[in-house]
């Protein structure tokens with residue numbers, strides 16, 4: 464049997480996701496109509512013999528997470544548990560700390576998935592590749608191609624073209640190493656804990672030599688990438704499985720819009736029932752659009768492409784929405800126009816208002832381009848990006864909000880352009 468671990472991180476990490484991460488933990492942010500990590504969970508449940516899914520992170524248990532766990536377990540009929548780290552232990556420290564829980568029931572292997580990625584998750588293919596490997600104790604890392612410049616933002620893999628063995632691994636190098644990058648999706652056998660354990664022992668030894676070290680936590684904080692993969696490379700143990708399928712990080716809100724598009728497009732094959740079609744008496748739908756069954760959409764609205772409309776949203780007459788996520792309870796009054804934006808929970812946009820952002824899509828002329836995890840400011844100015852309205856924001860009628868971030872509970876009284884409204 465196999466298991467899966469999803470590394471969900473914790474609260475202080477979602478800074479590029481503000482103000483959306485004020486309301487829900489980032490892993491639960493809805494992308495293409497379902498929480499970000501539900502896509503991971505769905506992919507895991509398709510793997511034959513998957514016995515349990517563990518979410519590991521350092522969020523305090525909270526209502527949103529508990530509700531999600533209950534509903535996901537009911538829907539997928541598989542045990543899904545949250546294990547909380549006592550502090551941020553890094554990508555390797557968390558799984559090491561909870562190794563007994565992961566290994567209970569004797570899984571032959573387990574997947575580890577970063578929560579902040581979107582992908583086709585070719586997990587079964589990885590499992591088959593692993594079984595075909597001569598080495599039953601091989602560890603597998605999913606890789607994809609990036610362009611030379613952007614590869615520096617990821618873990619870079621140099622692999623043998625025939626055997627796929629990872630010969631060299633550098634995390635976020637400062638100069639070019641390889642166009643093959645780490646997708647943050649792994650398949651490990653229980654033997655990985657010997658290697659993480661060796662790092663733990665070494666950290667402990669180093670701490671013993673230090674004066675005033677108050678160090679259990681520091682010994683347990685282990686990064687899979689720098690501490691484990693770098694050492695495993697070239698040892699005949701770590702292999703790269705390259706995917707040609709879609710993959711992207713979800714770091715910023717802009718990349719959530721991009722991931723929304725990728726998953727919606729994927730629904731054409733895997734979940735056609737989640738995409739709405741044009742029908743008499745319904746709104747005009749262009750391209751891939753998800754509408755929650757409880758949303759009320761006027762027949763004269765035009766939606767799409769790449770739009771997700773959440774639970775209980777109201778969309779008035781003549782509304783136009785494109786490349787956007789509208790979160791639950793929001794209300795778009797008659798004739799509003801929303802482009803390249805995320806509209807927060809319970810926000811209201813007044814009649815004839817226009818809410819617009821600038822897409823931060825990867826270069827369409829470069830097949831290997833990834834989305835740039837843009838910094839909020841460049842040269843002291845806010846970088847034009849998608850517009851985000853936090854939860855419960857009110858936009859008056861007939862104004863324009865362009866390339867701006869509006870913090871929760873704001874009631875605006877005029878138009879804004881390129882601003883963070885605190």
Ligand SMILES: Nc1nc2c(ncn2[C@@H]2O[C@H](COP(=O)(O)OP(=O)(O)O[C@H]3O[C@H](CO)[C@@H](O)[C@H](O)[C@@H]3O)[C@@H](O)[C@H]2O)c(=O)[nH]1
Nearest residue numbers: 470471472519520551552553557577578579617618645647
């Ligand atoms: N449980 C737990 N999870 C963590 C912790 N720190 C990070 N994570 C989770 O681990 C994942 C990776 O987080 P980062 O540390 O932010 O790394 P990164 O910059 O995204 O880079 C990683 O992912 C890239 C692919 O997206 C890789 O290319 C790169 O090599 C690396 O693995 C995220 O899902 C994050 O929530 C921690 O202390 N504890």
